[in-house]
Amino acid sequence: MGNSRRSFLKKSGLTGMGLAAGFISAYANSDDELARIKEQAAFSPVQSFNMSGYAAPKLDVVRVGIVGIGNRGFDAVTRMNKIDGVEIKALCDLRPERVKMANDLVTQSGHQPALYHTDPEAWKKMCSRDDLDLVYILTPWSLHTPMAVFSMNHNKHVCVEVPAGKTLEELWLLVQTSEKTRKHCMMVENCCYDFFELTTLNMARSGFFGEVTHCEGAYIHNLTEYVFSKEHFYQMWELKEMSSRKGNLYPTHGLGPLCQVLNINRGDKMDYLVSLSNNDFIMGPMAKELAAKDSFYAPYANKQFNGTMSTTTIKTYKGKSIVVQFDVSSPRPYTRIQLVSGTKGIALKYPEPSRFATGHEWLGEAETKLLMEKYTPAIVKKIGESARQVGGHGGMDFLMDWRTIDCLRNGLPLDQDVYDAALWSAISPLSAWSIANRSTSITVPDFTRGAFLKNKPIDISMEKGGTTKVKL
Known part of the structure; x- marks a missing residue:
């Protein structure tokens, strides 16, 4: 470890918590790493400045x-x-x-x-x-x-x-x-900027769901062709990840939009989670099959790959629940689920077409179309068509980048802050600990250190900003 890194860790007061070891860890789920995860779950340094709602000085360029x-x-x-x-x-x-x-x-x-x-x-x-x-x-x-x-x-x-x-x-x-x-x-x-996710966020803000009580998200996407490809992921880095770590390794696509709907870090917080993973039934056998034909894959033939399906259930401070799943090897159609369930209504994106309900039956196509039109947020109305033309997962990637630049240029807070980045990413190591301990619950750190009680929900009204042009 370089002197500069040691110096920073020392100045941050973090060296005593084993953080230096974390940087040089192989990230496998060893006993030492699992012990550090539990220790860090209870770690809560003093907040030096609240970045939630922070607006940096605006930048013209x-x-x-x-x-x-x-x-x-x-x-x-x-x-x-x-x-x-x-x-x-x-x-x-x-x-x-x-x-x-x-x-x-x-x-x-x-x-x-x-x-x-x-x-x-x-x-x-x-x-x-x-x-x-x-x-x-x-x-x-x-x-x-x-x-x-x-x-x-x-x-x-x-x-x-x-x-x-x-x-x-x-x-x-x-x-x-x-x-x-x-x-x-x-x-x-980027999934926080999917047009459906933005619309359901606006619906939640407008009270359509009543009080949101439960949400479900996922990243279920068969990536085996890419993971084992010699060309797709540079230096096979994703294959190395899948063959050396356990848990819900990629939770944020399904989780991020749901956290915004539930005002996590902004009025509510995650309290604890439990996670369960089944055995690996696909990637390990595939590695052995490939190794028998090509020695390039021999180092992976006897690796203990991550389980085929990982499921994490989260309880929030206000008593809400979230389920997040991860599966990148099953032959299943792509889904992020995106279920928002409240006391007055629900929304479900996958399997498409998206659906809404306010009773025992799904609303019809015409009613669904009217709801989408009524609750489409201003940001989609303003930039949506340009975003579709530029592309990137149907336009959500461009909408995300445009919005970020527009906020920086207008001196506005960003829609996602460092606490969101930390919390949504933390599901991976926390799920590893829970899985290794027979799905025992583990406390989810409050990266805001109590500030969630006063932090304000994100604003997607576009009453400010929106001045940045698109170059088509």
């Missing part, structure tokens, strides 16, 4: 550096290239050909970014620049926290792909660094 130009990274470059008021100042990836591809795209729009590649430490040079306002991180999971912390400590706001961190130590470090530097650390959970 947002100068952006992008690190990680893989599958999702190049898409992010493409989206940022379509937003007015953005200057793409730097591009970084280990592979020079990926940097060149991104550079060829943005130079056509007048951007002249500095290029960083080849050297594994090149990202530090980029993030140290004094002409960047925002660093957008789209790298493998293990690099998310180190890059985000380094960037905030070098006076940059951060957008970081999901999950924001892999251990509770990392997540507490993100929280304390954001509070110390007063720099935004937004986990770019």
Whole structure:
């Protein structure tokens, strides 16, 4: 561990909690790691500054550096290239050909970014620049926290792909660094900007569901073809994750929008969770089958892969419940479930088409269409069509990036803050502990340290902002 990291941990008062070990952990579910998870679940340092609702000084032009130009990274470059008021100042990836591809795209729009590649430490040079306002991180999971912390400590706001961190130590470090530097650390959970999810959030705010009492979300998506592909995930990083860790490894797509509906971190908080995982019935056998034909896969032939299905149930401070599932190997149709259930009505997105009910029967197609039209929020009415044209999971990716830039340019709070990033990501290590202890409940840390009681729900009314143009 470098001296700079030791110095930061010492200054943060975190070294005594085993955080240094967390950075060099292999992230396997060892006894030592499980002990640290339980210890960190009870850890609660003093809040130095409340980042919920924080509005940083506005930026007329947002100068952006992008690190990680893989599958999702190049898409992010493409989206940022379509937003007015953005200057793409730097591009970084280990592979020079990926940097060149991104550079060829943005130079056509007048951007002249500095290029960083080849050297594994090149990202530090980029993030140290004094002409960047925002660093957008789209790298493998293990690099998310180190890059985000380094960037905030070098006076940059951060957008970081999901999950924001892999251990509770990392997540507490993100929280304390954001509070110390007063720099935004937004986990770019794109599903919060799905048009249906935004509409149901507006319905919840408008009282359509009555009091929301229960929600269900998931990430059920057969990724075996990609996980075992030699080309899709650079250096097979996702296969390494799936074969070395246990638990609900990717909870945020299903969970994030539901937390916003339930005002988690803004009036309510998660209290405790229990998690259960079945055995692995698919990936392990697939690894053995591939290894018999190709020695490249031999190191994975006897690995203990994550269970096929992981289910986590969460109880909130106000007595609400959330169920989140994770399965990336079963031959099932894609679903995030997205069930919102209240005292007066419910909504269910999957299986599509989306449905609503206020009694024993689902509403008809005509009634559903009228509800969607009535509760479509202002942000979708304003940017939705442009977002669809630019693309990215039906437009939600672009809507997310546009909204983030617009908030920064208008000096508005971001829709997602560091407490959301930490909490939604924390489900992974907490679920690992619960699974390893026969589904025993474990306390969910309150990353706001009590501030959730006074934090205000996010505002999607678009009464402020909305001035940033789209370059189609």
